[in-house]
Amino acid sequence: MRNLVQLARNGSGRAAAIVAMAYASGDGFEKNFEKAEHYIILGARSRDPVAAYLMADWLRNGFVLDQDIAKADEMLDLSIKYGYAPAMYEKALQILKSSDSDKTDQAVALLESAAEQNNMRAMFLLARMKETGTGAAKDVEGAVDLFQRLARARHPEAMAYLKDLAERSANAKQDSAILAKLELDKNIEVIEVTGEAFEVSLVLDGLVDTLVSSGKYDQNSIGSRIRGVSCNESFKCGSIKPGDDPAASTIWELISGRKRWR
Numbered sequence: 001m002r003n004l005v006q007l008a009r010n011g012s013g014r015a016a017a018i019v020a021m022a023y024a025s026g027d028g029f030e031k032n033f034e035k036a037e038h039y040i041i042l043g044a045r046s047r048d049p050v051a052a053y054l055m056a057d058w059l060r061n062g063f064v065l066d067q068d069i070a071k072a073d074e075m076l077d078l079s080i081k082y083g084y085a086p087a088m089y090e091k092a093l094q095i096l097k098s099s100d101s102d103k104t105d106q107a108v109a110l111l112e113s114a115a116e117q118n119n120m121r122a123m124f125l126l127a128r129m130k131e132t133g134t135g136a137a138k139d140v141e142g143a144v145d146l147f148q149r150l151a152r153a154r155h156p157e158a159m160a161y162l163k164d165l166a167e168r169s170a171n172a173k174q175d176s177a178i179l180a181k182l183e184l185d186k187n188i189e190v191i192e193v194t195g196e197a198f199e200v201s202l203v204l205d206g207l208v209d210t211l212v213s214s215g216k217y218d219q220n221s222i223g224s225r226i227r228g229v230s231c232n233e234s235f236k237c238g239s240i241k242p243g244d245d246p247a248a249s250t251i252w253e254l255i256s257g258r259k260r261w262r
Contacts, residue, residue, distance in 0.1 A: 001022060001028045001029060004018055004022075008039055008042060008043070011046060012048075013042075013043040013044070013045075013050075013051050014048050015043075016043030016051055017039075017048055019035075020036045020037075020039035020042075020043060020054065020064075023035040023036035024058075036064045037064055040058065040064070043055075044075065044078075047082060048082075049078075049079045049082035049083060052075045052078045052082060052087070053075075053079040053084055056075035056079060056090075057072070059072035059075060085113070085118075086121075088111070088113050088114040092108075092114070092125075093125075095107040096135060104136075107135070108129070111129075112126065115146065118149070118153070123149060123150055123155075124146070124158070127143045127146035130143040130146070140165070143165070144162070
């Protein structure tokens with residue numbers, strides 16, 4: 001962590017974001033909100049997408065920083081501008097939950113961009129939207145492709161959806177090409193690739209993952225993962241787990257996982 005502080009002072013926005021999280025959570029340093037604020041501002045000034053994303057979340061929730069929704073939206077848009085997939089996913093959720101049908105295409109485009117970067121949440125939500133035709137054009141083959149990629153990346157629920165799709169497609173006598181793809185996935189092989197070469201940015205991203213998995217964070221946005229900061233159902237607490245109910249019929253049901261497709 002001390003090395004990260006030096007990197008942050010030397011201009012690494014990513015290091016500054018990690019140090020800010022450490023001070024905010026008390027994981028790695030003694031909890032200190034003043035220093036967390038200092039480093040998150042430092043990271044944002046360095047135009048780091050993770051810092052901008054984290055700052056947006058803190059501003060939205062009034063954690064560490066005073067609540068400022070307008071500024072939060074501005075920082076989230078900056079993170080998207082810098083190409084950060086989690087920010088794209090977050091913005092897409094905001095749009096879809098707003099029920100503003102005029103912006104649905106924008107949400108889908110953001111999910112597509114995040115999915116291209118292999119953001120699993122975006123891939124999973126987009127797959128479900130394509131599967132059901134909820135908020136996006138119905139595209140079972142496109143959904144299958146996404147679920148296949150997720151299964152290979154060890155997504156915990158993708159295989160269950162593929163098997164369910166295979167059963168339903170067979171019963172409905174779906175296109176043979178789709179059935180062939182699904183058949184191949186019944187015994188899908190998960191391939192792990194490792195390499196010796198890596199960059200400092202990848203190491204820092206790994207440290208972000210370590211902080212996230214430390215137990216002080218849940219499965220929602222970074223800021224609301226800190227213990228003592230609650231998320232409310234109207235914005236960040238949607239589950240993406242399948243339920244046992246009949247098919248979803250609204251965007252909210254799709255996002256919250258309140259209903260399962262058929």
